[in-house]
Amino acid sequence: MRISARNQLKGTIVEVEEGAVNGIVTIEIPCGCKIKASITNAAIHDLGLEVGKEAIAIVKASSVMFATDRIPNISARNQLKGKLVEVEEGAVNGIVTIELRCGYKIKGSITNQAIDQLGLEDGGDAVAVFKASEVMVGVE
Template identity: 60%
Template sequence: MLKLSARNQIEGTIDSIEKGAVNGIVTIKVGNEVIKADITNDAIEQLELEPGLKAIAIIKASSVMFATEKLANISARNQLSGKIVKVNKGAVNGHVVIENPEGFRIKGSITNDAIEQLGLAEGSDATAIIKSTEVMVGI
């Protein structure tokens, strides 16, 4: 198996693929949640992606943003809500880990200022926000 430095590798099943002129949106179902990945049609074809295939959504921690609740009117396609299970502050940046009700976790790397300003603490609710262009697909 390939080892990656990306902290978030979330396993699911491809629910749908919507192809455009050069890119497509691959929707990966993870329990009751979906993660959308905007990848090239070439990648879709090379990976032989199709609905029903097991796939992994790969997301770097630095590509994850946080909010204290789901946001309306935002262009980012992925909003995954859960409880904060870990906050680890460094000198400037920190890592925040949330776990959704089904048990999958997502980790993000944000500034300590953002952690403090949003009041992110273990046990509180949070939403991870990820643009679909920041999601890679593995099989």
């Protein structure tokens, strides 16, 4: 299967918490970063998600926000710090790419105005921020 979502981060499930309807699945990627996904309990069972199983965290580029440093007291559960490796501006929006310590890349689509206001340039540090509800989980 191939999908259009730009960010597909493979890792190992380290925690599964089920709630009344939805649960939180935590996937640890090779650099030690943990990604939290909020999905239905039905999806957890249908996919056979359990601690120790490999899974892929999938995030659309349009769901990724960027900051120049970690943000305290924010509801978005996922904040992954990396190096800016590409900033490509279009007519209105641009694609920003950061690389994590493990070599995984995260792409986000943000406005050119945001790129300028944040001072995002190749080689700088940035944090990719996205909500747990924006993460899909896949298995092979």
